[in-house]
Amino acid sequence: MSSAEDREMLERIGRLASQINRHRNQQAGFVPPPPQRPSNHHHAGYYSGWRRGVHHPYRGAHRGGRVPVHRNRTLVLNANGASKPADHPETDSGAASDASTSSWVTKNDRHLQLINSSVYQKESQSRVQAMEQTRQQKLAMKNKQERAALLNHLNRTGGGHSAANKQASDGKYTINIQGVEFIVTKNGSKLVKAPGDGNSAKATPKMATIGGVKFYRSKNGNLYRHGIVKAQRQSGATKKVNVPCNQFSMTGSCSKGPRCRYIHDPHKVAICKDYLLGSCPSGQDCDLSHDATPERTPTCLHFGRDSCTKTDCKYAHVKLSPGAPVCHAFGRYGYCDKGASCTDKHAFECPDFTNTGVCKVKGCKLPHRERASVLRKAVSSNSNGNNDVEMEDVSSDEDGQSVDSDDVDSDEVDEFIGQDDDDGGVDILEQRDFIEF
Structure with missing residues (x-):
């Protein structure tokens, strides 16, 4: 850079700094004190201002309406004039850029630096990559x-x-x-x-x-x-894994939020039990579903015995065999994609325990209902020496599984x-x- 360009840059910096300081002083209500008369006796820490015929009443005095220059000032380049300090909030990175132009960036690192924006972006990306590699x-x-x-x-x-x-x-x-x-x-x-x-x-x-x-x-x-x-x-x-979240499906919410590795599908949550009984106090704000479709409603037991007399029954009217097992998907998640075509019974109970007499999930919170037919099969199986039960690994999103x-x-x-x-x-x-x- 030639000496002419250096002088032009310094003059430009001086003009902008003066405008910034003048604008700040005006906002803060700063009024320059009047010039003071020289005194014959000097006080401690006071400078008279007389030196070889040049009168300086006090340090920082200005001549010709010139605003005194303050230290520790921040330079923001703006060809259209100075802007308000609120327009340039400080960032965590210690770098600030102009709102109207993106050609220069000031960076507060160990020293105050004025860097071209394109160079600054490249250096920032390289620094992030180097930090991650380290x-x-x-x-x-x-x-x-x-x-x-x-x-x-x-x-x-x-x-x-x-x-x-x-x-x-x-x-x-x-x-x-x-x-x-x-x-x-x-x-x-x-x-x-x-x-x-x-x-x-x-x-x-x-x-x-x-x-x-x-x-x-x-x-x-x-x-x-x-x-x-x-x-x-x-x-x-x-x-993420393509498995429904047990906690979200059964309660309508998950404590893990976006960090949960299982699927959160708001259209496949369980039916609200209060809604099935008549009314839900939460109304439209309920996290569970109020849509009584065959995919999420339990099987009507009275309909299976041809004894359901309710014209507005909200339970699924599906004919099943007497020994139909409990649907695993409905029992665990409260929702079955098969809906009315499912050949298993939809019920809010543990499908493993109801179907086999043994629950393999530690800390299972679903109801465990015993059936005489299942117990007889379990006794027969145990008499043959086949009584080893291997517990399943606990899913991270099962309710109540966390130690x-x-x-x-x-x-x-x-x-x-x-x-x-x-x-x-x-x-x-x-x-x-x-x-x-």
Whole structure:
């Protein structure tokens, strides 16, 4: 930049700064004090203003109506004149741009900088990408360190005491933590409760430290490594699955909101039970449905016996066989896409318990109704030695399934770390396969 351009830029800056200061002084009601007469005696901290015949009554005085220049001023370039300070609110990034033009941007970093807007945008994007890359590298390093620490601990404590060894069916490590037996999976990222363990989910400690590596409890009583949980939460990604949300479908609302991984379809919520009984006090503000369609209304029991006398009956009039099982979709979500063509009974009760006599969902809140025919089949099945029941993994959105509100969501973390163990991480194959803490 030539010297002429430098002078022109400095003059322009000076003019704009003067206009800005004058405008601010006018808004603040600033009135310049009158010139003071020189005094023969000097007070402490007072400058007389007489110096070689030049009269300066006080510091910052102006001549010819010129407004004094103040320090710590902010420069905003605007060819049309100064604008109000309220038109340029400060941003969190410490950078401010002009409202009428986007050619220059002022940035408050370690120093006040005047940057071209196109250059500033490129630098901002590059900085964000570099920060994300650094974060990913730190997470990968932390993940590698935790896996190595866990492997060293298992190898160090795995020697000797062969009498205490307990061989797992799949050849993996089993760990006993406070009386609860776990199987090491996901190459040390997840500790799964061993099959047949009778302890409840609350028996699992909220946090366990194994070889200096922290593990956190999930909603179903398993344990997840700290690095995996932190990486999953920082990613902010929620992978959606094509399954209705149980809580949203049965109540009309979900505490997880947009973070819920299941489908929230407002057109497929359950029927309001108060509306079925006659009237709903919430009216149009009710989160549940007031549309009595065959897809969401229970089957009329009296119609099945040819004894329904109500002309305005809101229940579904469908002919079913006497031994028809309870519809799983309707029992779990209060809505069945098959509607009147469904051959199963629509009822607000646990379909697993009603149909088989056993509920596989821990903490199920649906009514469990016993049927004599189902009980007879269950007794016959137990007499044949077929009485092993495997509990299902608790869904993160099942009402009442959470051991604690801040427990790890097992479904989301499983989606994050993948479904197989062969992910190229720490391989735990040797040494002793049973460690007790």
